[in-house]
Amino acid sequence: MKLFALAGVTLLIGVGVPSAAVAAASPSFRMSIVHYVRGCHVWKTTSVRGAKTTVTVKRGTRVEIRLSCPMDFDFRQLRGPRLALGNPRTVAGTSRTIVFRKAGTYVLTATNVQSSDELGLETLGADNVLTLTVVAK
Numbered sequence: 001m002k003l004f005a006l007a008g009v010t011l012l013i014g015v016g017v018p019s020a021a022v023a024a025a026s027p028s029f030r031m032s033i034v035h036y037v038r039g040c041h042v043w044k045t046t047s048v049r050g051a052k053t054t055v056t057v058k059r060g061t062r063v064e065i066r067l068s069c070p071m072d073f074d075f076r077q078l079r080g081p082r083l084a085l086g087n088p089r090t091v092a093g094t095s096r097t098i099v100f101r102k103a104g105t106y107v108l109t110a111t112n113v114q115s116s117d118e119l120g121l122e123t124l125g126a127d128n129v130l131t132l133t134v135v136a137k
């Protein structure tokens with residue numbers, strides 16, 4: 001019986017160590033899509049970045065994108081190591097997290113599903129189609 005108990009403890013330690021290592025190796029980066037009068041929405045990190053932006057992260061980073069322009073967006077990948085995006089649609093007010101596991105240059109677009117006109121938002125110019133380049137090193 002003692003032997004079995006020891007085996008159980010060993011197993012727990014064995015499972016615990018790798019997950020802690022993964023957590024430590026997964027930095028996160030937060031950004032958002034915010035409402036903006038010219039073009040309806042833009043990328044924002046710590047500052048407003050415009051319709052096209054590039055962020056550089058460590059490989060394995062979890063990038064969390066919060067949608068605060070009050071419309072849904074469809075995410076598509078144009079370039080880079082393949083990402084499992086699943087359902088392209090992200091609903092207004094929620095966020096999408098994408099993990100950039102492999103080193104490389106990824107290009108994604110986020111296209112609004114509803115237009116600013118449909119939502120009665122006062123904006124200037126056409127609604128932006130957003131492009132995000134993520135360089136993972």
Ligand SMILES: [Cu+2]
Nearest residue numbers: 040041069071
């Ligand atoms: Cu918008």
